[in-house]
Amino acid sequence: MKLIKSSVQILDQINESEVINKIASIARTCYKSEDNSTPEKDKALVKRIIESGHEAMIEHYSISVKFICDRGVSHEIVRHRIASYAQESTRYCNYTKDKFDNEITYIIPSQWIDEIPEGKCSWADGDWMCDNGKSLFFFREDGGKSIDGFLHAIQTDETYYNILINDGLTPQQARAVLPNCLKTELNVTANLREWRHFFKLRCSTAAHPDMRVLALDLLKQMYELVPTVFEDIYDTYFGNKE
Numbered sequence: 633m634k635l636i637k638s639s640v641q642i643l644d645q646i647n648e649s650e651v652i653n654k655i656a657s658i659a660r661t662c663y664k665s666e667d668n669s670t671p672e673k674d675k676a677l678v679k680r681i682i683e684s685g686h687e688a689m690i691e692h693y694s695i696s697v698k699f700i701c702d703r704g705v706s707h708e709i710v711r712h713r714i715a716s717y718a719q720e721s722t723r724y725c726n727y728t729k730d731k732f733d734n735e736i737t738y739i740i741p742s743q744w745i746d747e748i749p750e751g752k753c754s755w756a757d758g759d760w761m762c763d764n765g766k767s768l769f770f771f772r773e774d775g776g777k778s779i780d781g782f783l784h785a786i787q788t789d790e791t792y793y794n795i796l797i798n799d800g801l802t803p804q805q806a807r808a809v810l811p812n813c814l815k816t817e818l819n820v821t822a823n824l825r826e827w828r829h830f831f832k833l834r835c836s837t838a839a840h841p842d843m844r845v846l847a848l849d850l851l852k853q854m855y856e857l858v859p860t861v862f863e864d865i866y867d868t869y870f871g872n873k874e
Contacts, residue, residue, distance in 0.1 A: 633790045634737040636750045636815060638705065638842060640850045643696040643819070646857045651693050651824075652678050659689040678860055690824040690861060697820050697850060702739035704812035705843050712830055715822035722814070723804035728797045736790045737815040743841030745779055755787055786813065824861050827854065831865050 649671060656674035659681060660666045681689050699709060710717055727736045740748055752763035759767050760783055789811055796806035822830070831854075833839065834847035848869060855866040 633735055633754070633787055634733070634752050635740050635748055636700070636737060638699070638701040638739050638742065638846055640700070640846045640853070641698045642850075642853050642857065643698055646695065648858050648860065651858050652860060654693055655681070655690055655824075658692050662689075675860055679863075682861065682864065687825045687828065690828075691826075692823070694821055694823045695827060695854070697822075699818045699820065699846060700739075701816065701818065701846060702741075702813045702842065703810070703816050705739075705840065705846065706816050706818050708834075708840065708843050709818060709820060712820075712822065712826060714826045715820050717821075718819040720817040722807040722810060722816075726797065726803045728794055736786075736793060736810075738786050738811075738813045739815050739842075741782070741813065741842060742845045745782065748779065748783075753783065755784070786811065824858075828862070828865060831862070835865070835869050 652671070652674050653669075656669060656677050657666070659677060660669060678690070681687070699706065701709075706719065710719075725732070728734055735752070740750070749762055754761055760780075761767060789809055792809050793806050796809065797803070831847060831851050834843050835851055837844070839847065851862065851866060851869065855862045859866070
């Protein structure tokens with residue numbers, strides 16, 4: 633089995649001036665103020681639109697994002713209705729095949745496991761070993777038993793998935809034993825208004841810890857690319873960058 637951390641990546645090449653120009657040019661149709669357009673005035677217009685809550689205008693620009701996360705987190709992401717999705721399918725992906733290195737990949741839970749390195753992991757001679765041949769027994773006193781139990785559980789899961797496949801079951805049948813920590817890849821395309829809604833829900837301290845790690849990371853990336861659109865939300869969680 634293999635263990636990796638979750639991650640998130642923006643798939644588009646984004647130029648803020650182009651984003652602002654598109655939103656502003658569409659918004660100016662409402663006021664027939666196209667003749668007033670300049671880069672500075674357009675940016676000010678978009679900021680006023682957001683501040684006033686007139687966010688229908690920012691629905692006209694969309695961004696695609698790739699999440700690598702566990703299945704539990706992906707179930708939360710796909711609850712956002714105004715988006716398009718493409719997700720790694722456990723019905724068709726056979727994890728015993730060579731293209732998956734004949735193993736199952738799991739996500740390391742960020743909220744209570746921080747000692748396990750990424751890479752292959754296996755149980756041998758009473759010890760957990762990683763792919764560089766080093767022991768994984770360096771657990772905290774308060775978390776060691778839980779981490780050990782987690783590793784044994786997912787190794788057992790992989791063993792029985794392989795047994796079911798070898799017995800002739802299809803991937804969509806064998807997936808019944810796969811856990812929430814199974815790695816999945818999920819591509820999401822949503823407009824800027826929906827991404828703002830996503831951040832307001834998923835960056836909150838009330839969000840699931842693994843979901844929040846990804847949302848905060850993505851918020852930083854979005855802010856770096858389109859600060860005018862995400863500045864207010866960024867400031868809420870990270871403070872004014874100035």
